[in-house]
Amino acid sequence: xxxxxxxxxxxxxxxxxxxxxxxxxxxxxxxxxxxxxxxxxxxxxxxxxxxxxxxxxxxxxxxxxxxxxxxxxxxxxxxxxxxxxxxxxxxxxxxxxxxxxxxxxxxxxxxxxxxxxxxxxxxxxxxxxxxxxxxxxxxxxxxxxxxxxxxxxxxxxxxxxxxxxxxxxxxxxxxxxxxxxxxxxxxxxxxxxxxxxxxxxxxxxxxxxxxxxxxxxxxxxxxxxxxxxxxxxxxxxxxxxxxxxxxxxxxxxxxxxxxxxxxxxxxxxxxxxxxxxxxxxxxxxxxxxxxxxxxxxxxxxxxxxxxxxxxxxxxxxxxxxxxxxxxxxxxxxxxxxxxxxxxxxxxxxxxxxxxxxxxxxxxxxxxxxxxxxxxxxxxxxxxxxxxxxxxxxxxxxxxxxxxxxxxxxxxxxxxxxxxxxxxxxxxxxxxxxxxxxxxxxxxxxxxxxxxxxxxxxxxxxxxxxxxxxxxxxxxxxxxxxxxxxxxxxxxxxxxxxxxxxxxxxxxxxxxxxxxxxx
Ligand code: JFZ
Numbered sequence: 001x002x003x004x005x006x007x008x009x010x011x012x013x014x015x016x017x018x019x020x021x022x023x024x025x026x027x028x029x030x031x032x033x034x035x036x037x038x039x040x041x042x043x044x045x046x047x048x049x050x051x052x053x054x055x056x057x058x059x060x061x062x063x064x065x066x067x068x069x070x071x072x073x074x075x076x077x078x079x080x081x082x083x084x085x086x087x088x089x090x091x092x093x094x095x096x097x098x099x100x101x102x103x104x105x106x107x108x109x110x111x112x113x114x115x116x117x118x119x120x121x122x123x124x125x126x127x128x129x130x131x132x133x134x135x136x137x138x139x140x141x142x143x144x145x146x147x148x149x150x151x152x153x154x155x156x157x158x159x160x161x162x163x164x165x166x167x168x169x170x171x172x173x174x175x176x177x178x179x180x181x182x183x184x185x186x187x188x189x190x191x192x193x194x195x196x197x198x199x200x201x202x203x204x205x206x207x208x209x210x211x212x213x214x215x216x217x218x219x220x221x222x223x224x225x226x227x228x229x230x231x232x233x234x235x236x237x238x239x240x241x242x243x244x245x246x247x248x249x250x251x252x253x254x255x256x257x258x259x260x261x262x263x264x265x266x267x268x269x270x271x272x273x274x275x276x277x278x279x280x281x282x283x284x285x286x287x288x289x290x291x292x293x294x295x296x297x298x299x300x301x302x303x304x305x306x307x308x309x310x311x312x313x314x315x316x317x318x319x320x321x322x323x324x325x326x327x328x329x330x331x332x333x334x335x336x337x338x339x340x341x342x343x344x345x346x347x348x349x350x351x352x353x354x355x356x357x358x359x360x361x362x363x364x365x366x367x368x369x370x371x372x373x374x375x376x377x378x379x380x381x382x383x384x385x386x387x388x389x390x391x392x393x394x395x396x397x398x399x400x401x402x403x404x405x406x407x408x409x410x411x412x413x414x415x416x417x418x419x420x421x422x423x424x425x426x427x428x429x430x431x432x433x434x435x436x437x438x439x440x441x442x443x444x445x446x447x448x449x450x451x452x453x454x455x456x457x458x459x460x461x462x463x464x465x466x467x468x469x470x471x472x473x474x475x476x477x478x479x480x481x482x483x484x485x486x487x488x489x490x491x492x493x494x495x496x497x498x499x500x501x502x503x504x505x506x507x508x509x510x511x512x513x514x515x516x517x518x
Contacts, residue, residue, distance in 0.1 A: 068315075071300050071302065071315070072302065072315065072333055074147075074195065074273070075148075075273075075274075075302055075316075075333070075372065076333065076372075076409075077147075077408055077409040078147035078148055078195070078372065078408070079147070079363075079366075079367050079372050079373065079407050079408055079409075079410070080144075080145055080146050080147060080363060080372065080373050080375070080400075080407065081146050081147060081148040081149065081150060081195075081197075081335075081372060081373070081374045081375070082141040082144070082146045082148070082149045082150070082374070082375060082376075082377060083149075083150050083151075083199075083337055083344075083374045083375060083376040083377070084137075084149060084150070084151040084152065084376070084377050084378075084379065085105075085107050085152050085155065085199075085344035085345045085346075085376060085377075085378050086151065086152060086161065086181075086345070086346075086378070086379045087107065087152060087154075087155050087157060087159045087161060087345065088120070088123050088124050088127050088157060088159045089106055089107045089108075089109050089110065089155070089157060089345045089346075090106075090127075090345055090346040090378065090379060090380060090381040091123045091124075091126055091127045091381045092106070092109050092123060093106060093346055093347055093348040093349075093380075093381070094106040094109065094343070094346075094347035094348060094349055094350070095348070095349075096109060096113040096115060096221070096222065097222075099113070099221070099222035099223075100222075100349060101113060101220075101221060101222070101347075102219065102220050102221060102222060103216075103220040103221075104216070104220060105339075105342075105343045105344040105345055105347075106343045106344070106345040106346060106347035106350075106378070107152075107155050107156070107157070107343070107344050107345030107378075108156070108216070108345075109221075109345075110156075110157050110206050111156065111206060111213060111214070111216050111239075111241075112216050112220045112221040113221035113222055114218055114221055114224065114230050114234075114241045116241075116242050116244075117206075117207055117242045117244040117245060118244070120157065120206075120207065121169065121174070121207065124159065124169075124174040124175050125174075125175070125176065126176075126381075127171075127175045127176075127177060127381060128175060128176045128177045128381075128382075129177055129181075129379075129381060129382055129383030130177070130382065130383065131382045131383040131384050132177075132181060132184075132379075132382075132383025132384075133383070134181070134184035134185045134187065134188040135188045135191070137149075137185065137188065137379075137385070138185065138188040138189055138191070138192045138194055139188075139192065140385065140390065140393050141194060141393070142192045142194055143393070143394070143397040144393040144394070144396045144397040144400065145396060145397055145400030145401075145404050145407070146194070146375075147194065147195060147408075148194060148195035148196070148197060148273060148274065149185070149189060149194055149195070149196055149197065150197040150198070150199050150274055150276050150374060151182065151185060151196075151197075151198065151199060152199045152201075153182060153198040153199060153200050153261075153265050154199075154200050154201055154205075154261065155199070155201050155278075155345070156201045156204035156205065156206055156213075156214075156278075156279065157205075157206050157207060158201075158205035158206055158207035158208045158211055158257075159171070159174075159207065160261060161180075161181050161182055162180050162181070162182040162183070162264070162265065162268075162269075163180040163183075164260070164261050164264055165260065165264070166256060166257050166260040166261045166264070167208050167257050167261070169207050169208060182198070182265075182269055183268075183269065186269040186270050190270060190271075195273040195274070196269070196270075196271070196272060196273060196274075197272065197273050197274025197275065197276055197302075198265050198269075198272060198274070198275060198276065199276040199278060200258075200261070200262060200265065200275065200276070200277060200278070201278050201279060202258050202262070202277050202278070202280075202283070202287075202291055202307065203250075203279060203280055203281045203282055203283045203287070204278075204279050204281050205253060205257065205258075206240075206245060207245075208253055208257045209244065209245060209246065209247040209248035209252075209253065210246070210247075210248035210249050210250050210251075210252045210253025210254075210256075210257075211245070211250070211253045211257070212238065212239070212250060212281045212282040212283075213234075213238065213239035213240050213241075213245065213281070214239055214279065214281045215234050215235070215238070215239030216234075216239070217231055217234075218230045218231050238282065239281075250282060250284065250287070251284070251286070251287070254284075254286075254287040254290060254291075255290075258287070258291060259290055259291065259294065262275070262291055262294050263294055263297065266294055266295070266297035266298050266301070267297055271298070272298050272301060273298075273300075273301065273302060274301065274302045274303070274304075275295060275298075275301055275302075275303045275304075276303075276304050276306075277291075277303065277304055277306040277307040277314070278306050279306065280306060280307060280308045280309055283307070283308040284308075285308065285311070287308075288307050288308035288311075288312050291307060292307060292312060302314075302315045302316065303315055303316075304316045304317075304318045304335070305317050305318055306318060313332075315333060316332075316333045316334060316335050316372075317332050317333070317334040317335070318334070318335055318336075318337060319334060319335075319336050320336070320337055320338075321336075321337070321338055321339065322336065323336050323362060323365050323366055323369070323371075324336075324369065324371070326369050326412075326413075326416065326417070326504060326505065326506060327505075327506045327507075328511055329369060329370065329371075329412075329505065330511060333371075333372075334370075334371045334372070335371060335372040335373070335374050336362075336366055336371055336372070336373055336374065337374040337375075337376065338362065338373070338374070338375055338376060339376045339378075340353055340354055340359070340375065340376060340377070340388070340389055340392055341353045341354070341378075341388070343378060344376055344378055345378050346378040346379060346380050346381070346386065347378070351388075353388045353392070354392075356392055356395040356396065356399075356489060357489050359375065359392060359395075359396055360395075360396060360399050360489050360490055361422075361439055361489070361490065363396070363407065364406070364407070364421070364422040364424075364437040364439075364490055365417070365422050367406070367407045367410055367422070367424050368412060368413045368417065368422035368423055368424055368437075369412050369413070370411060370412030370503065377389050377393075399487065399489060399490065402462065402463050402487070402492075403437070403462055403463070403487070403490070403492045405435070405462060405492075405494075406424055406435035406437055406462060406492045406494075407424065409426065410424035410425060410426055410435065411424065411425050411426065411427070411503060412424070412425070412503040412504070413425060413434075413503070413504055414432070414434075414501035414502060414503060414504050415449070415450070415451050415452060415504050416451070416504055416506070418436075418449070418450070419440070420438055420439060420440045420441075420442065420447065421436060421437045421438040421439040421440065421490065422436075422437045422439075423435065423436050423437070424437075425501060427500060428496070430499070430500060431457060431496055431497065431498055431499060431500070432454070432496070432497050432498075432499065432500060432501045433494060433495070433496050433497075434452075434494075434495040434496075434497060434501075435462070435492050435493070435494055435495075436449065436492065436493040436495060437490045437491070437492050438481075438485065438490065438491045438492070438493065439489075439490050441481065441484075441485035441491065442481065445480055445481050445482070445483060446478055446479070446480060446481070447478070447479040447481055447493075448473070448475050448476050448477070448478055448479075449476050449477040449478075449479065449495075450475055450476040451476055452476050452477040452497070453472075453476075453477075454497035454498050454499050454501070455497060455498040455499075456470045456477065456495060456496070456497055456498075457496040457497060457498055458494075458495070458496040459479060459493065459494070459495050459496075460493070460494050461482075461486055461491065461492070461493060461494075462491075462492035462493065462494045463486040463487065463491065463492070464486060466482070468480065468481060468493060470495075479493065479495075481493075
């Protein structure tokens, strides 16, 4: 596979070179004609430019599409990644001064509880994740079948999880731990061949002066007796609650903190595959342009649609906590990010964990619509993953060990979602492989695939290779299955059918609803 991808890349590069050579040659011809004098010669030259430019415009569109396909190739094949939300907020774990945070993810605790800057910063003095082991984190992702990791390099609390010269508010300088966790993660990712991406809160920053703050009411934190006063203050100060937050302008913050930090992140950690911007609160065009320009430090880096709306669409759409309907898909790459419980950052009291079944079904559902699943872990302040997350990763990994062929490098289903499960497809020498992930195994042993009319060339259980018999009926293809499902969560049937098939796309005006502004 790898060899094949390399060959394909080489072919694309060669195409680019030929294109360049052609344009140089054309200019040379025109130059020679122009210097040869005479009106007719000039006219011929003008005609040539006219006809040629049309041709170039078209080829450059194809080249751009090819370049984008080439850039997105690993990401589209990956289908499954790990999100990690980790920072000083893990130390608070959803509780401040004995009060449990009323609303939102625990990574928002500083804003929702309206914790003063100095007070929040003092928690960093307790942040000492001595049990952090990059190798084991990356191994857990790998064994779960994940192909990439996106970690919060800096969340809205402004705390850099890396050594930075742009602010003392970072893990190396402000904690007893004193080590750059991103460095260690980058090394482990390299060792296990896992792609690494950084989440970076480019606009909101509640500690570095000048950063923006989405306004949240005090009641979203705790029943603070001063809430009327605080809410009036945040209303008058663009969401800020501490005068220390506004001792610099937003433009200063961008120039002194965001730009240098993104530069560091894209320069000091080897290959970075994704820059995951978040919450464009009060972003300016000028700031977005400066940040976007830095991406050239990592050729081929993939970026999302949260830098600034709507003019910086990035490469991927980011529906949050929900899986879009097939009708909402518009051909643009997309990735659903989701928590395993109800919070991104660690919250000790949140035991609302999704079941293994839900998580595996989500992965199948997302793959069946051609998207990626970015599943979140909120590590504890000691540097370990919550047990419930470890258990779920292990279960997903066991399923993936048998069934990942139905997920990796697949395309969206050619058929509408079934009541009993989901479908992904792969093209194979003019024919189509359909992977049917059966969530609800039929009690009568008959599985109907409505709408499938293609001739069946082969049908088997992916887990065992056991052949399945099929026959046609009025409702569609009927598969005769063994009495017992090979996997109680989702059993995959591999069906090879004649001919090419394309993605199912119902006509509709709905669009993917992507992340909110804050
Ligand atoms: C953002 C962050 O504020 C949050 O802490 C977390 O990092 C998450 C991945 O992204 O928050 C959002 C963005 C969009 C919505 C909600 C929270 N939304 O669309 O409802």
